[in-house]
Amino acid sequence: EIVMTQSPATLSVSPGERATLSCRASQSVNSNLAWYLQKPGQAPRLLIHGASTRATGIPGRLSGSGSGTEFTLSISSLQSEDSAVYYCQQYNLWPLTFGGGTKVEI
Amino acid sequence: QVQLQESGPGLVKPSETLSLTCTVSGDSISSYHWTWIRQPPGKGLEWIGCLYNSGTTVYNPSLKSRVSISIDTSKNQLSLNLNSVTAADTAIYYCATTKRWLSFDIWGPGTMVTVSS
Numbered sequence: 001e002i003v004m005t006q007s008p009a010t011l012s013v014s015p016g017e018r019a020t021l022s023c024r025a026s027q028s029v030n031s032n033l034a035w036y037l038q039k040p041g042q043a044p045r046l047l048i049h050g051a052s053t054r055a056t057g058i059p060g061r062l063s064g065s066g067s068g069t070e071f072t073l074s075i076s077s078l079q080s081e082d083s084a085v086y087y088c089q090q091y092n093l094w095p096l097t098f099g100g101g102t103k104v105e106i
Numbered sequence: 107q108v109q110l111q112e113s114g115p116g117l118v119k120p121s122e123t124l125s126l127t128c129t130v131s132g133d134s135i136s137s138y139h140w141t142w143i144r145q146p147p148g149k150g151l152e153w154i155g156c157l158y159n160s161g162t163t164v165y166n167p168s169l170k171s172r173v174s175i176s177i178d179t180s181k182n183q184l185s186l187n188l189n190s191v192t193a194a195d196t197a198i199y200y201c202a203t204t205k206r207w208l209s210f211d212i213w214g215p216g217t218m219v220t221v222s223s
Contacts, residue, residue, distance in 0.1 A: 001167070034209035036151075043200055043216050044151065049209035056211070087151055091208035095166045096141070096153040 002026050002090050006099035013106060017078050021102045023071040023088035032092035035064055035073045037084045038101075044087065048073065080106050108132040110201050110214035118221050124191050128184040128201030128214055135182045136160045138212075139204050142175060142186045144197040145216075152197075156208070157184065191221045 003026040013019050023033065031051040036044040046055040048064035051071060061076040075082055083106045088099040114126035126142075139158040145151050155165035157175045165173050174187045184201055198218050202210035 043213035046211040098151040
């Protein structure tokens with residue numbers, strides 16, 4: 001199975017700053033990568049699909065990039081509402097796999 | 107907008123079968139690809155399996171011998187059965203769906219299942 005590795009495990013940033021989250025795949029997933037956000041007590045929410053396409057309703061200060069094995073989620077002008085755990089997920093090959101998550105603390 | 111709601115027993119005894127239902131409202135269940143995903147307390151997300159194109163199923167190899175996912179179009183429901191459960195199956199279970207290929211943009215709120223005697 002494809003192993004997804006996210007870094008860092010925890011990211012502490014100040015309001016207004018920019019956060020950069022990384023996701024690495026153990027083999028190429030092409031652009032078949034999604035990013036999700038999960039807040040405590042809530043279901044995950046899709047942010048990005050196709051590595052760089054924002055899901056409906058996601059603001060432009062979130063952007064995804066990368067292809068193959070290296071991916072990045074960037075969040076600019078961080079706000080308190082961005083505090084959450086962020087997961088990447090590959091859907092290039094079965095089984096679908098998730099990264100371990102990055103916790104963003106504002 | 108389609109909405110999902112998971113339901114089922116919150117407590118299951120070891121060695122028994124965990125059975126959950128995801129009730130779909132707002133659209134036809136046949137129009138989507140479906141998945142079950144679980145999350146043990148305080149841990150990350152684990153994919154259980156998918157049902158796509160209204161009938162094809164694929165399961166996580168780590169669970170394959172114990173899991174089945176099915177669809178009831180007459181009731182607009184998705185079902186999950188996981189047999190021979192152990193404490194390691196204790197988790198929040200989510201159903202999720204998409205019309206795209208396998209990035210899931212609609213999720214149920216999840217249902218907590220505890221395996222304990």
